[in-house]
Amino acid sequence: MKKTLFPALLCLLFSAVSAGAQEGRKIRIGVEGAYPPFSSIGPDGKLKGFDIDITNALCEQMKAQCTMVQQEFDGMIPSLQARKIDAVIASMSITEERQRVVDFSDKYYRTPARFVAKKNSGLKVDPAGLKGKRIGVQRTTTHDRFATDTFKESEIVRYAKQDDVFLDLAAGRLDGALLDWIAASEGFLKAPAGKDFSFQGPIYVDFKYFGVGAGIALRKGDTDLKNQFNAAIKAIRANGVYKKIQDKYFDFDVFGN
């Protein structure tokens, strides 16, 4: 009896292991849910947006079992380091500062930054013109760093969520906001609250601040996952899935070059 049971158990064990390998790795992915149109929560309470669709497409491509963990942006990198999540897909720009603490996949999109203010504000968007003005940014973002270093004479007001910046912009608590072009146009200017607002001043593409685009943040040294994500990004770019998702949200090439 014993003799037959042991090899049988061994077989069972091996088959379980190989089945696990086929289903792919379990990945917990940090997403934000407050950064439309990239990531937001729909009326049904479900996550939706460009980041979310890309996440689903990448996971499908990698045949990985993904769970999305929704949390605030400024806690993403700490959570990643604390192993609460394994990857961040939250429109996170690849910057030198962040690369010191995390690894990044290749970019999955790239958009420049813009300044948004009331249509008839008459503001001159440069350090002198914005002296003493209140500029809203989302804390820890590339826009925060850029605004803090560029508009030294202005009051930089930092928020945990981009949605809160929009609320205070519409309420008139801010003179303007510095943010991502698309987040502004899709998330605010096209919404009823943003009808009196428009883009003002130049298009900011400063490489030092805004980096090469948004990538997937991973723990330092997680090369295996990084290679998987890079391959998956290439694959969905090639097979048309990326374009399908892009066309759902934007009428231009969001991948950038």
Added chain:
Amino acid sequence: MLNLEVMGSSLPLYFGGVVVTLKLLAVSLIVGLLAAVPLAVLRASPNVWLSRPVWLFTYVFRGTPLLVQLFLIYYGLAQFSWVRESVLWPWFSSAWFCSMFAFALNTCAYTTEIIAGAISATHHGEVEAARAMGMSPFTLYRRIVLPSALRRALPAYSNEVIMMLHGTSLASIVTLMDITGAAREVNSRYYLPFEAFITAAGFYLALTFVLVGLFHLAEKRWLVHLAPRT
């Protein structure tokens, strides 16, 4: 293990935060206490037309989280255009005013209940004696009930003050740079959450230590007649 260099270099940010926290705490406690004393007298009144409205106020503000109250006042009110066009908007547009307003209302509700409880627990004999002396209700409250009730409320009130100190940490989510705001800023700059928040915890502990000490002195001065005999 700990990054002491970052902790040291970010101290000025925390000191700025301490000033903001103390300002928020002081203003909300003073306003809250001044409003709570008359409200507590009404709350302890046997006349339901006087006590019920105050009961409703304390019920609403003790029955909802401070965070929800702050969101309603800061983001909620700003939603209505008639609020934005009213003469009060210069005040309600400021994160400072909204936080102090929310904190003052909240601590006022708790303090009202603390003092009202102490008023109702005033020894019946003292009240009867004062009436027998021919004191008017006003004199009765001024001379007998309030001095005794406010003293007996001290231990419970010291708890409320410490809870309020911790409550002010919510101001950081409406963009104010209090101690917690400083910690969030440090965390976001260096991605060192433990260092950032342990420093904030240290500052809160130090402030609590000072507050507890102050209340200990106050109890020694005003509550010595109720101290346990040794």
